[in-house]
Amino acid sequence: MPQKLKEVDVVCIGVGWAGSVLAYELAETGLKVLGLERGQARHTVPTFQAPAMHDELKYSVHKGFMQDVRTESMTFRNDHRDVALPIRKWEAFLPGTGLGGCGVHWNGQAWRYQQADFAYKTHIEQRYGKKFVDPELRIQDWGVTYQELEPYYDKFEYLLGICGKAGNLNGNLEPGGNPLESPRSREYPNPPMKEQYAGALFRKAALEMGYHPFLQPSANMTRPYTNPLGVTLGPCMYCGFCERYGCEHYAKSSPQSCVLPVLLKNPNFELRLQSHVLRINLDNTKKKATGVSYMDAQGREFEQPANLVLVTAYALNNPRILLLSGVGKPYDPVTEKGVVGRNYAYQTQSYIPVFFGEDVNLNSYMAAGASGTVIDDFSVDNFDHSGLGFIGGCYVMAGSTNARPIEFHPTPPGTPRWGSKWKEAVRRHYNHTAVFNLSGTSTAMRWNYLDLDPTYRDAWGMPLLRMTFDFPDNDVRMARHVTSKASEIAHRMGAKVVVNEPRTRPFTVTTYQSTHNTGGTVMGADPSTSVLNRYCQTWDVPNVFVVGASNYPQNSSYNPTITLGALIYWTADALKQRYLKRPGPLM
Amino acid sequence: MKQLSPTKYICVIIAAGSIIGGPISLGAAGDNSSSGAVIVAQGTPRGAVACARCHGFEGASDGSGAFPALAGQTEYYLSHQLQRYASGQRRNAIMEFIAKALTSDEIESVARYYAHANPPSYPRLSAPPDLIARGKQLALMGDASARVQDCVSCHGPNGEGEPPTIPYLAGQYKHYLEIQLLMFNKGYRTSEQMARVAHQMPEQHIEAIAVYFDQLPRPANPTNEEEIWNQSTTNSQVRRKRLQKK
């Protein structure tokens, strides 16, 4: 019989960005908040200290900070008619675990979404007409606008200390920033990063071609910064061990470097590590959560009563928890009924390796997670798609986040995969090759979804999440177009060889692309196509809120984290100003 | 350590000149390392005081810790610090005037000279073993409660520096290290990299870290010709790029 514990006001399932910031916001109001994190403690000292941290084999190849696939993985298939099989080793995307979650080992690329993103369906249909959109696609409006979220974007950016230059301040275009961004009310808290050589070459070529290059907004600090909570971050050292690694210098914004030092001191907050939540418990009406059940490291099960349950367990785990708990109706792509698991999307990543002469020393290992020079001219709907036959787009980034040799040793086309010619090509090209990163929209479609696997289970006996996904044809056409445009810039940079690598079908779990999984607990105005209302509250169970990129109806061109931050603060406000004053459905 | 008398300096120069090869002439554009030796021993016509007065002809200073050991710091780092003194970015009542009186070429010369200087090791003050051990822990692991990261990830394994930009700490004088950390801590010495670290560091950590590095052996200078060439190629290219930016 599981032991029943003392009730708390709020329980957060997962203590990453969403869990820690929401916990902070609510604990400050006097509520008793419990954070249940299934992973272990992670702290800058000692966990992230270098040089031991700079271990490519351990953290990149063997995924040291990632979810332990041995105990819980997920299954995958491209098509709903296939049999899904387990992902036995993470490659394509890398779900995190542990205190701080993905916030520990992200790169820190810090983008806002566009105004158009939040009313994507309305915007696209108005601009191009309903018939412009492929019939299999399922684009939706979010139910909340960019204008409503703007103050919360600002708040999150100041919590993290984002480094950049505003391009659009309240409608006024500013030199040095991104002229295509949606308006912001304030300058960034810190100045932009230093520019790498590859970025500088890209900037020159892009300007000559009439594009608008700027430095990527970054959560790697450019100077010492004390955030509004009084926590101080240090400057980034451009060590080139950012994504998949923790930052030893307190320079990368993470729950550890921004929130936890204060949160962990608040007596209203309790952190329980190695606490694996099995399900949300519902009462007999199935419309009220009574708390959660979880298992500790010793395998003991506990019933944890709580008045409010916040599902903050990462985009892939959020839908799974709802499915395992019976919150919301599971989505069936054949009937198109149900909502949990619907509109799963990703990030359509393309690459352009650019090979230079041996006189061009790029020194790409001198890098930060978010260093890079970018153009926004081809993102989302920033360009006229008339006649092009697809929707969406990519931002184009030149520079590097790393040049760690096990995974980065580019060779030009025609080079064998091994042998002396391969070896010579690796030696010749390692320090003279840049790779453009094209980060593209991922459009939700009918047949891409998440549900529970019928066969495979985790170490606790619970069904694994099943992912059914392939790139919609629209996104493949989009990737081809933008890649071909971006490669013109590469040629202009004086490259010897330019290789177009637009994303194509099929999607494979065997090579890394991005950990930007979105959708599955979509927010919106219509309960027949969304799991959550605009306040991130589940339609079905009013005292369950979900805050993660699983809330996004489709994915924009940009990295999801800063938008998640805006939703975190937006939800915190909804809880404090509305829900907690009058618990119940907010819509 | 006793100060060398001026007479002894001159003897050493002449001896050094015969090793380096060729006559020494003041202000000659030829052999940089020998003109560096001259500046170190005699100062310059524009009024820069002889470096050796404080830093010793061998770059080991006088051992008191009032002046840092310079021997074996990279040419890049030494010339960079002199440039910072000259521009006022780094403040020191004595060094500012000296640095301002040096030309860019002279800075390069003395930096190169000290980069290759190789003094013998002098005995250190003893320190309590537990203080050294505490310093070692801080240097290698940092301090979670103070939110300070380790020293070695920037200052190199065993504090040997990360050439060319980051100086070695191993074998640097305890007193000098303490003063510099306090200066960083109080904001009198500025550095983008060191500001937060030193500001966060409680003063009781400073002595421990200083004694730990003091008792480590100074790292070996590069003796291999190719490495020296690589070091100076890097340094001169970096320097050229930096000068171009101005």
Add this chain to the structure above:
Amino acid sequence: MNENQLSGSRRDFVRSALITISTGTISTAGAAARDRAHTPEKEQRFLNDSEKEFLWAAVDRLIPPDERWAGAAEAGVVNFIDLQMGGAWGRGDLLYMHGPFRQGSWTQGYQLEYTPAELFRRSILAINRQCAAQGTPFTQMSHTEKDAFLITLEKGELDLDGIPSNIFFDQLLDQTVQGFFSDPIYGGNKNKVGWRMIGFPGAYANYFDLVDKHGIDFRREPLSIGEQALAEFGMPMKESK
């Protein structure tokens, strides 16, 4: 118990500790560095002698030596593979190894029931058997013959006791690249040859002052995670070439 036996057991402990090292266990790494003088390669860990011989010959073709730079074999890749296969990776601790096991599409990745160590053992046994049956062991083939054989493995043209040969080949190539470029604390990348060849400076990485010095020809002795231990125990930091 004589000194060698004591050293042996401490070495075993230290080596297995080295694989699961997290942070701050500097003295452990130092002891391992000191013990390298006792020629650990002669010690039996996972690979038996015929596996080591095959692997030496194979990795020597995957990344061959040239006039300037050692190849995978001299770089200690077989030692690396031995450690990997004998450790958590080889045991399958880093994989989801629950059944049922079925074949799927290539997009679904590895689906065999074998742990990496099992895969290597079975595959190499099958290869050695097949080569022996055809008259020439792999280790005795000429370079050209070896390369041709590796290509047939790569293309999946051989059945290795139920294992498609391309699956084994891909894992072998992965292990070789990892062994050539990973930090030397893992037993490969001897003398940091992989890093020297490409100009990667290693685990000590602070480029705050250099990142925007565009185009500089930056050369520095590559530094390994184990450098601190080496420096501390008085072993020369710069290994002889």
